[in-house]
Amino acid sequence: MFADVTNPYSIDVLKGIEHVCRQEGYMLMVCNTDNEKDLQDSYLNLLEAHRVDGIIINIAAMAPKQLNNLAKLTCPLVLVDRINTSLGFDSVGLDNEAAAKEACEHLLSKSYEDILVITESLTIEPRRARVDAIQAFTEEHPEMTCQIVETDKISDAFTTSTIDEFLRADSSRKKAIFTTNGVSTMRAAKALKKLNIKTGQDIGLIAIDDPEWVQLFEGGITVMRQPTQEIGQTACNRLLSRIQGNNEPTQHIKLAAELVIRQST
DSSP, rough: OOOTSHHHHHHHHHHHHHHHHHHHHHHOOOOBBBOOOHHHHHHHHHHTTTOOEEEEEEEEOOHHHHHHHHHHOOEEEEEEEEEEOOSEEEEEEEEEHHHHHHHHHHHHHHTOOOEEEEESSSTHHHHHHHHHHHHHHHOTTTTTTTEEEEGGGOOOOHHHHHHHHHHTTTTTOOEEEEEESSSHHHHEEEEEEEOOOOTTTTBBBEEEOOOOGGGTTTTOOEEEOOOOHHHHHOOOOOOHHTTTTTTOOOOOEEOOOOEETTOOO
């Protein structure tokens, strides 16, 4: 069950899950909640009624009602990406703190001083973890500054004006944009095109997630590439071990990102 099955991240995770299911002889059912909490509840009830062997779930932010519904499930459950260790379920996702720190170390090595972080809603735990890690890094390195902008609360025009103001403020300092996922990277890239600002020359740009289009944008965007298919395979293998009776303590598996350096930095 995915929050957004059209997201390139979800598609790649799904490929990893499907690979393991095919090997092990399991039929895979896919539910897309479109980030709707009520639809998520409906699908959980449906899957429970069909007595599925187990569920892998990439969830939207949850209210107490959704948490209670998860707790009522009688089948094994593994969470993907949106890890909440307090829920008592196995989880698999990116090591967000390490990925953000490595990205910041790369920016520091290239002498970037001011960072504009563009992110979708920080109510989603992985994004919050990434932003917290960026802020912690800049606090440890006084020569760097950090400014946070949440794109789902603003228009494209405001994103463009924010980047413009960011560049104009103290133009003697070397500046970079850090985007926390593919959607915010697209917003930033559109704004830079509109402003006729060249990445790697006028401004740096680094992102978490590596959708195919970023390789084509002005010589390519530097990214922290998530091991998306490995995340899917690991989650599926973990679920199958639970289905087969593994009762060991809950595991929260964090996989490493890969720094892919391109022209934007």
